[in-house]
Amino acid sequence: MSEFGRRSAEINDVLCTLNLLGWDARTQMPSGGSETRAAQTATLSGIAQRLMLDPAFEAAATEAAGDLAEEVAAKQALDAIGALKRVPEELTRELALAKSAAQDAWAKAKTNSDFAAFAPHLTRMVDLTRRLADALGYEEHPYDALLNLYEPGLKSSTLKSLFGRLRAHHVALLQEIQAAPEPRTDFLERFYSVEDQRTLALEFAQLVGYDLSRGRLDASAHPFEISFTRNDVRITTRYRETFLPGALFGVLHEAGHALYEQNVAPELTRSILASDLLGLYAVGGASFGTHESSSRLWENRVGRSRAFWDVHFGRLQSVFPAQLADVTPEEFHRAVNRVRPSLIRVEADELTYDLHIMLRVEIETALIAGEVQVAELPELWNARVKADLGLDVPDDARGVLQDIHWSTGYFGSFPTYTIGNVMAAQFFEAASEDVEDLHGSLARGEYGPLRDWLTEHVYRHGRTFTPHQLLLLATGRELDEGPYLTYLTNKFRDLYGLEQEAKA
Amino acid sequence: MSEFGRRSAEINDVLCTLNLLGWDARTQMPSGGSETRAAQTATLSGIAQRLMLDPAFEAAATEAAGDLAEEVAAKQALDAIGALKRVPEELTRELALAKSAAQDAWAKAKTNSDFAAFAPHLTRMVDLTRRLADALGYEEHPYDALLNLYEPGLKSSTLKSLFGRLRAHHVALLQEIQAAPEPRTDFLERFYSVEDQRTLALEFAQLVGYDLSRGRLDASAHPFEISFTRNDVRITTRYRETFLPGALFGVLHEAGHALYEQNVAPELTRSILASDLLGLYAVGGASFGTHESSSRLWENRVGRSRAFWDVHFGRLQSVFPAQLADVTPEEFHRAVNRVRPSLIRVEADELTYDLHIMLRVEIETALIAGEVQVAELPELWNARVKADLGLDVPDDARGVLQDIHWSTGYFGSFPTYTIGNVMAAQFFEAASEDVEDLHGSLARGEYGPLRDWLTEHVYRHGRTFTPHQLLLLATGRELDEGPYLTYLTNKFRDLYGLEQEAKA
CATH class of the missing domain: 1.10.1370.30 (Neurolysin; domain 3)
Structure with a gap:
């Protein structure tokens, strides 16, 4: 095995182990283990990052000259190393802290259906995520930098026109069905x-x-x-x-x-x-x-x-x-x-599911672009649910607060559900x-x-x-x-x- | 947290994760996962070793000056670093390879009750373990270096006299009971x-x-x-x-x-x-x-x-x-x-269990000291089972081949079962x-x-x-x-x- 292959295998082993720590936490771990499990996960993440940013790994990737698969792998490794290096350590740290606080705040806010309590955390997450997008880099739209984390190569402009056509189709078909x-x-x-x-x-x-x-x-x-x-x-x-x-x-x-x-x-x-x-x-x-x-x-x-x-x-x-x-x-x-x-995304049927997604993508794209403010979200959300699904949102818990994604910084992942349907x-x-x-x-x-x-x-x-x-x-x-x-x-x-x- | 504390926490996190990899492999993992799990475990072990042998960790341990617990911890860390450094990398590699081969050979030999097939592997394990004992160092008996891995400070000479008294007591009491x-x-x-x-x-x-x-x-x-x-x-x-x-x-x-x-x-x-x-x-x-x-x-x-x-x-x-x-x-x-x-240690009652242990300890101590040869083991084993337990060993699968320990290099761990009873x-x-x-x-x-x-x-x-x-x-x-x-x-x-x- 080449030096690049050997180091890649080691990184993959650590990432598989991180997956196991996560699987266990979600399926087997007793409740008392959560705090030390978080520390173990953070340590393993740090180790994975260090292995990736080890100059010897970059050198090995640069010199990798095996088969096509190894060449492609080396290019992906170098791209990732480049991206990681562009993100300031300070920003990574701030994001980790903000996420942790935002998730707690979101859970409480959802329970109490109290959007105002979550708003400052969301504002902070949007701000940091926008800085992350700037650090990662993009050509057209800051949202593209985030999309790229989940769907390499996909652009906001592509999504916008695609979703426009999907929405028109879905809303019309839904009206036929409802009759x-x-x-x-x-x-x-x-x-x-x-x-x-x-x-x-x-x-x-x-x-x-x-x-x-x-x-x-x-x-x-x-x-x-x-x-x-x-x-x-x-x-x-x-x-x-x-x-x-x-x-x-x-x-x-x-x-x-x-x-x-x-x-x-x-x-x-x-x-x-x-x-x-x-x-x-x-x-x-x-x-x-x-x-x-x-x-x-x-x-x-x-x-x-x-x-x-x-x-x-x-x-x-x-x-x-x-x-x-x-x-x-x-x-x-x-x-x-x-x-x-229905009001809740995860309970939606095959047709209306995409409408839930498109609403979220539209909002998060605008948030990242600075075109809407966090305070406007409940109104925007409820209006769109009324327009697309014909439903009145009775409270924010069943509206804008229903998903965990924004509190964890997963801006850019929502579109992939609908992209998956299309593909x-x-x-x-x-x-x-x-x-x-x-x-x-x-x-x-x-x-x-x-x-x-x-x-x-x-x-x-x-x-x-x-x-x-x-x-x-x-x-x-x-x-x-x-x-x-x-x-x-x-x-x-x-x-x-x-x-x-x-x-x- | 001190630099020593921070690095110690990181090492403990990796060791906890190694424990999780092992627990999962033994309780949850589908059979197909064993090969890649072994690679993941080896990678994490290597990472733990590197973290321990990082000169910055040794420096942090040397400079550690917190409370009593931190001082004790730092001393233990320095002792372990010293011991690890004394063991040549080549020997560690040879031991890992020999263990892997010996475990496979043991499993087959036990199934076939074929001691001769296991003997060369056991000879190799004894040889390498003896070299490990020499590398780790000891004052009186090479077995002490191995005991120290499981029961710090315990000496072969202590065991010998203790076990002499236990054996006499147990055999006499067993005879009373059997009447x-x-x-x-x-x-x-x-x-x-x-x-x-x-x-x-x-x-x-x-x-x-x-x-x-x-x-x-x-x-x-x-x-x-x-x-x-x-x-x-x-x-x-x-x-x-x-x-x-x-x-x-x-x-x-x-x-x-x-x-x-x-x-x-x-x-x-x-x-x-x-x-x-x-x-x-x-x-x-x-x-x-x-x-x-x-x-x-x-x-x-x-x-x-x-x-x-x-x-x-x-x-x-x-x-x-x-x-x-x-x-x-x-x-x-x-x-x-x-x-x-009974013939099988893990099925033994509270009294005769120790007799099973003492027989193993006596044999492994002599093996490590070079006082008996591997080829003599079945005869020695069977004679001792007859003398202590009054039983005839019908085959080596139910005799000298019954335990996995020697194939995995766990020489020195058997005494701890009986020490546990005494304590x-x-x-x-x-x-x-x-x-x-x-x-x-x-x-x-x-x-x-x-x-x-x-x-x-x-x-x-x-x-x-x-x-x-x-x-x-x-x-x-x-x-x-x-x-x-x-x-x-x-x-x-x-x-x-x-x-x-x-x-x-």
């Missing part, structure tokens, strides 16, 4: 035991290809996927005993993330191409959006499809015979795809063209062909390519909302018995 | 569900003071306790559905270890006085033997006492009404204290003298007074004192087998209805 009769959903809220939910969810995750010899499922307050190399890729979910779809589709979603990580090429293991050097964690996926494309694809395109329930509803019914005795596969499919505007549709369309009888295989409950296509064109590359390069290679197209909008339109017109335009 | 009728034990092997065993074991662990807000219980192939600071102290056990005492007393044993860690003084958190710098892991207990004294005390002195079951047998019976319907507390107490020579009796005797009505409180199922005494005199000090200093401070005596032998003699004469000498 139609609602499907029945009563049976989703019957009693479903946690144990049986877990058994089934894990069964479906394995069906689509999640390898439990390199994974496991745990419970946590907020579901997530995390990996310590492709050989150990874990997912979590949460259960509600009176709401079946939560864990069922949540696990398929996280399994979609996990499929990405488990199918990164083995030769990228312990390399920079399985490491996020700026986020300081181990990850094999190319970007947040690319990752989300996989989770959404398996959750929605596969899991919420009519084909899926035509094949698997019998199994579901066999585990919950009493609860689902009076339900047909068609009714189940319609129920788990019901569209209904998922592009990948699925390309797979449909490439794979013979893809729809036939899905109708038979065979997920290997789709997974193999994704592995070949997306997963195995790890972080070798930018999302833009990956899209071009896999689909021949740039980021393009066409397939996504066609999919949504066809799906929901079909489900709600609306008038069909010509199908794509 | 008496055996207690009934049939009910121990009825069906006990894992879930109920777990509930009860955890209940008893909490009764003696194990704090679950800073701990948790998992299952693992080999039971252990491990901590990531006093705020997160975890234990594991294994369950057999047809043998009740295994998990029940196993959990009390591990809870005894955990009580030590959870009650180290908070101000030692993240310090050198909660770090084993040579073993490279985080631990608050003063030594292996001191730790074992706590686990044995809670498992045997408390958990296997008549008083314990007079108070708690009703609860046990309420969880297992069918299984224990025909059993009295007295019968239960007699059954879980049955003495019967436990000394601590218990001192507590009985210091604490008013200690026996009354135990008879009422109140464990706070005993735990408080141990916290005050043992636990809270962490690794501030050597085991020898700790014994002197807590009991006013040096290591002394008197209380232990009195305890065993009285207990088993009583249990087996043997003729009593005057009680202590």
Whole structure:
């Protein structure tokens, strides 16, 4: 192994260990451990940073001359080193302190629905994040510097026009849907035991290809996927005993993330191409959006499809015979795809979810640009929720205070949820063209062909390519909302018995 | 915080993280993760070593001038740095390679009961370990250098005379016992569900003071306790559905270890006085033997006492009404204290356990001294088992190949099990003298007074004192087998209805 490879492996080992510290804290750790765990995490982060900024690592990266993968890795390492060096240590320290205070303040403010109590912290976070954007550098818009942390190469200007088109489409489709009769959903809220939910969810995750010899499922307050190399890729979910779809589709979603990580090429293991050097964690996926494309694809395109329930509803019914005795596969499919505007992002359906995202992105872009002030946020938020979703926001806890993201400085990550939806549709369309009888295989409950296509064109590359390069290679197209909008339109017109335009 | 304190905290954080990597690998990790986990562990160990051998850490330790605890910590750090520097890097590398090969060879040899296949690996391990002892340095016996890694200050000469007296006592008492009728034990092997065993074991662990807000219980192939600071102290056990005492007393044993860690003084958190710098892991207990004294005390002195079951047998019976319907507390107490020579150390009873230990210590001391050759081991082993336990060893898998220790280079750790028994009796005797009505409180199922005494005199000090200093401070005596032998003699004469000498 080259000196660059050896040092990269060491960095990846530390990042995997940081991931483990985080996984354990969220799934296993007793409550008393939180304070010292925070210290352990800070120490390991510091060590990772020192290893990256070791002049010998920079020299090794500069001299790296292996195969193409090593060259790409070396360039990524040098870019990250450059970025880290541009951020003043003082700013990093201030950000860490401000985040810690802001998270506490946010949690209290949300409990009390007291935006004013959170406002000064948010102002401080916006100010520091703007300074971070300046330090990292950008060409057009300061928000681009932040986007780049999650979705390398994506620009605010691209988002703006893309989101404009999405919003117009979604709002119009939502109005059509709201004029139609609602499907029945009563049976989703019957009693479903946690144990049986877990058994089934894990069964479906394995069906689509999640390898439990390199994974496991745990419970946590907020579901997530995390990996310590492709050989150990874990997912979590949460259960509600009176709401079946939560864990069922949540696990398929996280399994979609996990499929990405488990199918990164083995030769990228312990390399920079399985490491996020700026986020300081181990990850094999190319970007947040690319990752989300996989989770959404398996959750929605596969899991919420009519084909899926035509094949698997019998199994579901066999585990919950009493609860689902009076339900047909068609009714189940319609129920788990019901569209209904709601106040809370994480509870939103497939169509209105993007509207929640776009509202946040619009606001945070303006915040970072200095075009709106923190004090104006509740009014802006509530007006947009009324305009897009037709809902009155009763309090800030269910409005502008609902998400943790801004208190943790994650400005720039929200767009990746919707980008993931768009990319998922592009990948699925390309797979449909490439794979013979893809729809036939899905109708038979065979997920290997789709997974193999994704592995070949997306997963195995790890972080070798930018999302833009990956899209071009896999689909021949740039980021393009066409397939996504066609999919949504066809799906929901079909489900709600609306008038069909010509199908794509 | 001083520079020494800051750097010590960083080292302790890394050692706690190493502990977490190990805990996870043994309790949670999917099988596929083992190879990359080994790499992560090796990387973190290397980082811990580099932090310790950083000249700036040595300088900080040399200049440390805080309170007494910091002075003691600085001395321990300098001693460890000195020891590490004396061990050639080449030897460390050779040992790591030899261990890895020897463990694989041992596992196969044990499966096939083929000592000859393991012999060359053991010869190599003995040779390298002898070189390690020479590098670390000693005054009297090379084995002392190894003992020092687990039981600082203990000498082979001390062990030899101590073990001579113990062996004579144990063998004589065993002969008395074997002439008496055996207690009934049939009910121990009825069906006990894992879930109920777990509930009860955890209940008893909490009764003696194990704090679950800073701990948790998992299952693992080999039971252990491990901590990531006093705020997160975890234990594991294994369950057999047809043998009740295994998990029940196993959990009390591990809870005894955990009580030590959870009650180290908070101000030692993240310090050198909660770090084993040579073993490279985080631990608050003063030594292996001191730790074992706590686990044995809670498992045997408390958990296997008549008083314990007079108070708690009703609860046990309420969880297992069918299984224990025909059993009295007295019968239960007699059954879980049955003495019967057996081939396997980890299944041995309280009395014969020491005989297993002494046989191993005698052999490994002679190996390290070059007084016996590896090829002679099976014969030596079998002869000693016959002499002490009266048993014929049917094959080496159930004889000299049964323990993993020698393949992993843990020469010098075996004595600490018996040292723990001896120290436990000394601590218990001192507590009985210091604490008013200690026996009354135990008879009422109140464990706070005993735990408080141990916290005050043992636990809270962490690794501030050597085991020898700790014994002197807590009991006013040096290591002394008197209380232990009195305890065993009285207990088993009583249990087996043997003729009593005057009680202590």
